[in-house]
Amino acid sequence: MKTAVAHRAYPEVGRSTNGRVHYLHAAVAEEPVSIPHPLTPLLAPRSIALVGASETLNTPGNDMLHELRVSRYKGEIWPVNPKYEEIEDWTCYPSLSDLPFAPDLAVLAVGNHHLEALMGEAIRIGVKGLVIFGSAQLPGDTGHDTLQNRIQHLAIDAGVPIVGPNCMGYYNVEEGVRAFPFHLPRSLGDGGITFIAQSGSVLTSLLWNERKLAFNLAISPGNELVTTVADYMDYALDLPSTKVIAMFLEAVRDPGGFVAALEKAQARGVPVVLIKVGRSAAAAALAMSHSGAMAGNDDAYEALF
Structure with a gap:
């Protein structure tokens, strides 16, 4: 949290010359108030959906669950995978749309061919941030009509920050x-x-x-x-x-x-x-x-x- 002394600060989203969203703070003189940084839902979420969660050991879908358990995360954790009803003692949901409410963060540990549809669903239900482990590349991607470009435009238009793709x-x-x-x-x-x-x-x-x-x-x-x-x-x-x-x-x-x-x-x-x-x-x-x-x-x- 950021405390703005003698100012009220407002998160402002702007675009740099390369088209990416730039997250910054703007302020006007008013009373003191504490406000979250625009990236807080992404980097300090109160709830997390783990899309592609799995019971299979030593896979990203299983390891990401164990990571949150050992880190003692205190927020809501929702595995998402239509193959399971429960994973590692957590209730597992068939889709993002079936969650009790929109999570701050959705972690997408899925194949590249699922990413575009999942991003659209995440944005539609109000997810505030995304982590994408995969490369977001498809065979035959050429020119401007690539999966990465489509994902970028979806996120920028919705004002949703992303860690990734092609990241850890x-x-x-x-x-x-x-x-x-x-x-x-x-x-x-x-x-x-x-x-x-x-x-x-x-x-x-x-x-x-x-x-x-x-x-x-x-x-x-x-x-x-x-x-x-x-x-x-x-x-x-x-x-x-x-x-x-x-x-x-x-x-x-x-x-x-x-x-x-x-x-x-x-x-x-x-x-x-x-x-x-x-x-x-x-x-x-x-x-x-x-x-x-x-x-x-x-x-x-x-x-x-």
């Missing part, structure tokens, strides 16, 4: 939320590091293995079709627990928003530590094949920092 999700340690397709069977202590990594392997190498580091938030943003690194930085900078932001980046997809987030970090005295890869031509080509990211001109990054 996130950990919000201080809120006890894990939207993750692989299971770590132990708890993590709260800390002050926000870690954003455009590599799932880099994310888990520190998050899971380096016990000396303690995180409040760790995010694998994937292809950033709608919600970008800049938006996650903006959210983290509204958390009193954030003492430093660490990033492993192949590219910055919203340069204007990124610069604004860096300025916000500077104003709040929060250091930003960045490893930028894709500096050579070969590395830039690998970045493009990995996450569809244009690595950009290294001189521009050097000038920025």
Whole structure:
């Protein structure tokens, strides 16, 4: 939660020049009031639907259930899969439309050919945020009529933020939320590091293995079709627990928003530590094949920092 002293702040959704939604705060002078960040339903949801939940061990559909159990998440958890009536002692629902009410967050652990219909259903019932693990690519996708473009337009038109696609999700340690397709069977202590990594392997190498580091938030943003690194930085900078932001980046997809987030970090005295890869031509080509990211001109990054 953000407290606006002597101001009433309103979440504002704008569009950057690349068409993505940019989440920010606007304020006008009024009485003090506490308001949630626009990404709160996505990153600190009060209710979660797990679409594609499964009884099959060592699959994303099962691991994501165990992740929420070990994280001691306190909100509503609703597995969704028409094959089951119950999974891991939770009632399982046949569809999103059958849930008691619209969840803040829907995690989509399903095949790419199901994504577009599920997104339409999620938006129709009022889901406020989505995590998409899959690549959101179909055989034969060419030109502008691709699954990723259709998903992007659906989300932007509805104002729904997305982690992903092609991501590993996130950990919000201080809120006890894990939207993750692989299971770590132990708890993590709260800390002050926000870690954003455009590599799932880099994310888990520190998050899971380096016990000396303690995180409040760790995010694998994937292809950033709608919600970008800049938006996650903006959210983290509204958390009193954030003492430093660490990033492993192949590219910055919203340069204007990124610069604004860096300025916000500077104003709040929060250091930003960045490893930028894709500096050579070969590395830039690998970045493009990995996450569809244009690595950009290294001189521009050097000038920025």
